[in-house]
Amino acid sequence: MSEYERSRTMPAQPEQVFEQAADVGRLDAWLPGALHVHAEEPPAVTVHEDRTDQDTPALLRAERDQMRIEWGTREQGDYAGWLQVAGIGSGASEVTVHLSFFDDSHDPGERAARDALDSSLRRLEEQVRTRTDGTAG
Template sequence: MTEFERERAMPAPAERVFAVASDVHRLGEWLPGVITVRPDEPEGLDVDVHDPAGEYEAPGVLGASREQMRLEWGRRGSPDYSGWLQVSSAEGGSSYATLHLSFHGDQPAAHGGGAAQDVENRLDESLTRLAELVSTG
């Protein structure tokens, strides 16, 4: 298993950051790729993710815990990939967002090199976009 994690200070209270991050209509504004969300069963939302490079499409599931300010997602029917976003309060009306991805299978990102660097870059870009979204209202 290979894991990637990034944390970034956010220029807004944790509640605002989580509200923006968990808004299913805004997921594509901060996460990479093209994301299609469809309401599903009570256990979460059906999510289709189209890779930014156009290389694959992956059906997934997304769940949110407002009480814990946490999003969790993964591939539907496969343990190969999962991720989460945790938002935590900080002093002075700011917060922190931690973005974590786990690759459990034999995926290119699990072997290091360019694919792993691409994942790390996407984590950084996603947190930067989320910070920009919460700072602009």
């Protein structure tokens, strides 16, 4: 089993960050570019991976009261992950993303996982900035 975790501070209220991150219709805007989530009957989703051109049945749950999103494969149990948003004062938030790979064949390796998590957090921050800048005036 392999686990990876990255965090990033974002200049927005935790509620704003969580709302952007948990919007199933906008997940493609911040997830790794090769992954696409298609909503089904909640909490069921299908994740399409461009690299393998495969669809994987998965679950996605957003717990607003905990500011936490959890996901994982439905049948195989190959991977799971979570995103946690925490307020750190002064209108800022810290977002942590954690991935667990239970099947080595799905583990992209430390560098690829770290790069994908950092890139996703950076894109999420851009989405949050765009949304909060657009509503500020």
